[in-house]
Amino acid sequence: MYLKRLENLKAYKTETTPCKVKLSSNESPFDLSDELKERIKEEIVKINFQRYPDPHAKELKEALSDFISSEEGVEVSPENLVLGNGSDEIIHLLITVIGDLKNPVMYPVPTFPMYQVSSDVVGRPKAEFFLDDNFQLTEESIEEGLKQNPHIAFFASPNNPTGNSFDKNLIMKVIEKGIFTVIDEAYIHFSDKENFLKQALEYENVVVLRTMSKVGLASIRLGYMIGKKEVAAAIDKARLPFNITYPTQVIGKVVLTQGRQELKNQIENVKRERERVINEVSKISAVKVYPSDANFFLMKTPDANKTHQELIKRGVLTRNMSHLPKMENCIRVSIGKKEENDEFIKAMKDIFG
Numbered sequence: 001m002y003l004k005r006l007e008n009l010k011a012y013k014t015e016t017t018p019c020k021v022k023l024s025s026n027e028s029p030f031d032l033s034d035e036l037k038e039r040i041k042e043e044i045v046k047i048n049f050q051r052y053p054d055p056h057a058k059e060l061k062e063a064l065s066d067f068i069s070s071e072e073g074v075e076v077s078p079e080n081l082v083l084g085n086g087s088d089e090i091i092h093l094l095i096t097v098i099g100d101l102k103n104p105v106m107y108p109v110p111t112f113p114m115y116q117v118s119s120d121v122v123g124r125p126k127a128e129f130f131l132d133d134n135f136q137l138t139e140e141s142i143e144e145g146l147k148q149n150p151h152i153a154f155f156a157s158p159n160n161p162t163g164n165s166f167d168k169n170l171i172m173k174v175i176e177k178g179i180f181t182v183i184d185e186a187y188i189h190f191s192d193k194e195n196f197l198k199q200a201l202e203y204e205n206v207v208v209l210r211t212m213s214k215v216g217l218a219s220i221r222l223g224y225m226i227g228k229k230e231v232a233a234a235i236d237k238a239r240l241p242f243n244i245t246y247p248t249q250v251i252g253k254v255v256l257t258q259g260r261q262e263l264k265n266q267i268e269n270v271k272r273e274r275e276r277v278i279n280e281v282s283k284i285s286a287v288k289v290y291p292s293d294a295n296f297f298l299m300k301t302p303d304a305n306k307t308h309q310e311l312i313k314r315g316v317l318t319r320n321m322s323h324l325p326k327m328e329n330c331i332r333v334s335i336g337k338k339e340e341n342d343e344f345i346k347a348m349k350d351i352f353g
């Protein structure tokens, strides 16, 4: 009976089949350079391993706010930030603390599964609504969600697993209704579309979520929320005190101060490769490729289960999405290094003749 509430939860599933080419988790295909690892090594050995880390991660927050300010040309200070053990943790925190827990969490379908998972864990109702056939928001679908009186809304833009960005004006409608709106910008570094940073710094009911996971640092689990100082301070009170480990604080600071150009070069490389891979796969007439602003893209094949297996046989692991609503026969493919993408393209051409 103690476990009753957990009966219907499903454990988070990832693709684990070992393959030579791993294009299944939207990670960066590039490891850090040896030079940067050397710098990290020098700093790591200075850690007092018996001590708790700084609960406010002051130095890391300074490095991070400086990084954001210089990249975006918008003034972000450490007080605008809440740090998480991955942005997953912040999603869970927001679902736990924002609004009345009896009022639903609103988000479109299909999208990133954590909004649903965290709502279920907390036992909070969900106001789900469907994206259209091009995976876009519509005025009608948003109305559908709003009718259920949500107290918090999530929009991943660019969206995972679809790859597209949402119409800013439609999200603004939700914001203008006064709903606490979270823009999950996990893939914003790969997009040329407008972000919501200005709104997050201006509106009390808007925050932006970002993460280092998709830009080369999935290993250290570092996500962050950007919002007005009062909003960030209020939410930060509910954060677990030592959620950012000492090693994460040290590594994050080194990379965000000395590794900026390296990360930027990797992102540019992924964007170039994305255009090339999409262009090549689009030549296969049996396959429909969806446009992407992210470091992955979605494709629809006549039989996704079969394509997924055939790709594994050829040493390429992708993410089969076909079990999810609105995702029939869809496979998500992360962008890899040039050689990895070549293997994927070759396998696809082989499978489809």
Ligand SMILES: *Cc1c(COP(=O)(O)O)cnc(C)c1O
Residues within 6 Å of the ligand: 085, 086, 087, 088, 089, 112, 156, 159, 160, 184, 186, 210, 211, 212, 213, 218, 221, 222, 223
């Ligand atoms: C990967 C992903 C995240 C989670 O990132 P972590 O920081 O690794 O927890 C959040 N939102 C979206 C849309 C993602 O795809």
